[in-house]
Amino acid sequence: MIQFNNIRISLDRKEANSDLDFVSHAHSDHVAAVKSSKGVLASPQTMQLIEETHSITIQNKAENENLKMVEAGHMLGSKQLYVDDLAMGMRITYTGDFQTAKSRTAKSIEIVDTDVLIMDSTYPEPSVDFGNKHDVETAIQDWTTMMLKQGIVVFSTYAMGKAQELIALLNEVGIRPVVNSNISRASRVYVKNGVNLDYTSAYDDNSDYEEVIRDNFVGVTTNRNLSTLKSELEKVHKKKVNTAVTTGFAKRFRFNTDAQFPLSDHADFKQSIEYIEATKTKRVLTYGPNAITFAENLKKEGCNAAPFSNEAIYALQTC
Numbered sequence: 001m002i003q004f005n006n007i008r009i010s011l012d013r014k015e016a017n018s019d020l021d022f023v024s025h026a027h028s029d030h031v032a033a034v035k036s037s038k039g040v041l042a043s044p045q046t047m048q049l050i051e052e053t054h055s056i057t058i059q060n061k062a063e064n065e066n067l068k069m070v071e072a073g074h075m076l077g078s079k080q081l082y083v084d085d086l087a088m089g090m091r092i093t094y095t096g097d098f099q100t101a102k103s104r105t106a107k108s109i110e111i112v113d114t115d116v117l118i119m120d121s122t123y124p125e126p127s128v129d130f131g132n133k134h135d136v137e138t139a140i141q142d143w144t145t146m147m148l149k150q151g152i153v154v155f156s157t158y159a160m161g162k163a164q165e166l167i168a169l170l171n172e173v174g175i176r177p178v179v180n181s182n183i184s185r186a187s188r189v190y191v192k193n194g195v196n197l198d199y200t201s202a203y204d205d206n207s208d209y210e211e212v213i214r215d216n217f218v219g220v221t222t223n224r225n226l227s228t229l230k231s232e233l234e235k236v237h238k239k240k241v242n243t244a245v246t247t248g249f250a251k252r253f254r255f256n257t258d259a260q261f262p263l264s265d266h267a268d269f270k271q272s273i274e275y276i277e278a279t280k281t282k283r284v285l286t287y288g289p290n291a292i293t294f295a296e297n298l299k300k301e302g303c304n305a306a307p308f309s310n311e312a313i314y315a316l317q318t319c
């Protein structure tokens with residue numbers, strides 16, 4: 001939680017005594033505060049995605065002129081929070097989940113000069129290097145095109161962000177995938193916000209999915225149990241089925257699929273360092289479950305870093 005003009009602002013967490021809850025984006029691990037919030041600060045797209053995918057209406061939409069939301073590049077509607085605390089003479093930026101590489105379905109990250117950078121720590125290890133994103137994207141397109149000649153292809157991925165990025169990638173090589181209900185609901189919000197996505201789903205009105213699945217097809221699902229799904233589909237369709245996952249964690253773990261692609265919507269360690277330098281920050285406070293490891297690794301790179309705490313914001317020392 002940070003404090004600004006006597007307003008206590010929670011950052012993507014449910015905090016008992018917050019006055020305002022900043023929700024950086026609509027991924028489920030960031031929306032805990034929404035249901036019982038006194039006031040939610042989030043982009044209109046984030047609100048729409050939460051309302052659509054959680055079947056709730058957010059009652060307390062709070063805007064505040066003194067708090068600025070800037071693009072985070074992570075997914076549709078994802079924002080960083082920028083606070084210019086004139087009384088304390090300090091600019092504070094909270095990144096939320098962020099991505100510095102270009103995305104097909106999210107606006108590019110905005111870089112603002114800051115004094116304190118509260119930074120997401122999803123990938124805290126220097127060993128995680130996503131490499132050239134374009135190469136990963138081309139590998140996905142080439143592999144899918146090749147496997148589609150042999151039969152059915154099924155991807156498992158997250159319903160929001162990654163699924164839409166995958167649909168856009170497939171559309172580029174002329175593939176119109178079949179998606180499950182969670183992905184369909186989230187994609188509807190993307191389309192409503194001007195993102196071009198071409199897909200079909202059994203859960204949409206006037207769907208032509210039955211026609212599409214008569215031929216070889218690409219499915220995009222949130223189902224994690226791809227080995228069971230693979231044998232079921234092989235039985236029903238009497239075709240070879242190839243499975244894959246698209247996640248940054250493909251750099252860390254081996255998945256039980258035919259292929260795995262490290263398509264990430266986060267910055268890796270090297271990109272995080274570049275981002276820190278671009279903001280000209282004096283201090284980095286690492287945030288999230290890997291905060292301690294991330295701070296230690298940043299310190300080894302010469303950064304003035306520490307795990308986030310309220311006190312740490314004001315214990316400002318320059319590098």
Ligand SMILES: [Zn+2]
Pocket residue numbers: 025027074097
């Ligand atoms: Zn996220």
